[in-house]
Amino acid sequence: MTAEEKLAALQAWEARAKAISAVYEADRLACGALIESPRWEAVYGLLEAYTMMPPCISGGSNAEKEADRLACGALIESPRREAVYGLLEAYTMMVAQAIAPDNTDAKDVAEWLDWWQEMDFGAKAGRAGFPGREMREIRTLEDLLWIIEVRP
Numbered sequence: 001m002t003a004e005e006k007l008a009a010l011q012a013w014e015a016r017a018k019a020i021s022a023v024y025e026a027d028r029l030a031c032g033a034l035i036e037s038p039r040w041e042a043v044y045g046l047l048e049a050y051t052m053m054p055p056c057i058s059g060g061s062n063a064e065k066e067a068d069r070l071a072c073g074a075l076i077e078s079p080r081r082e083a084v085y086g087l088l089e090a091y092t093m094m095v096a097q098a099i100a101p102d103n104t105d106a107k108d109v110a111e112w113l114d115w116w117q118e119m120d121f122g123a124k125a126g127r128a129g130f131p132g133r134e135m136r137e138i139r140t141l142e143d144l145l146w147i148i149e150v151r152p
Contacts, residue, residue, distance in 0.1 A: 001098060001099060003145070006098075006099040006145055007141060007142065007145055009095050009098055009099055010095065010099065010141045010144065010145060011141060012095075013091065013092065013095040013113065014116075014121055014141060016088070016091065017088060017092070017117055017121075018121060020084060020085075020088050021117070092110055092113050092114070093106060093107075093110050095113065096109035096110035096113055097109075099145070099148065100148075101148070101149050101151075104148075104151065108151070109148055112144065112147060112148050113144075115128075116138075116144050119138070122138070122139045122140055122141075122143075122144075125137065125139075126138045126139075128147045129147075130150070130151065133150075
């Protein structure tokens with residue numbers, strides 16, 4: 001993939017990940033939503049993006065299950081949440097595999113994508129680097145792609 005194609009893949013992934021997070025939080029606060037809701041638009045958009053990936057790229061991970069806050073904040077495990085976030089995990093791994101530099105494990109790239117989500121997609125300050133190199137602030141997808149590509 002070219003750098004432009006990798007950046008485009010990251011931009012599409014970021015948009016879906018943001019949508020899922022925002023809709024999940026709104027849904028949690030609203031104690032559920034109608035079938036025709038932003039939540040389902042985000043889910044079906046993610047599903048569409050997932051199915052558009054080349055068939056040679058497969059994904060998935062064995063990430064630990066997280067508890068789901070539904071029904072006005074009650075802590076329960078939700079099949080819906082597992083389905084949505086399982087799909088997001090698979091999509092994240094597929095994007096990681098697609099943009100991973102040669103001789104780089106896609107799991108390492110997926111960890112950077114997970115870190116990017118934890119940094120609220122660049123809204124929180126985050127610095128990254130490698131031993132013997134200067135630390136760099138990671139605030140944009142271009143910065144994220146840099147740290148993915150520059151690894152030793």
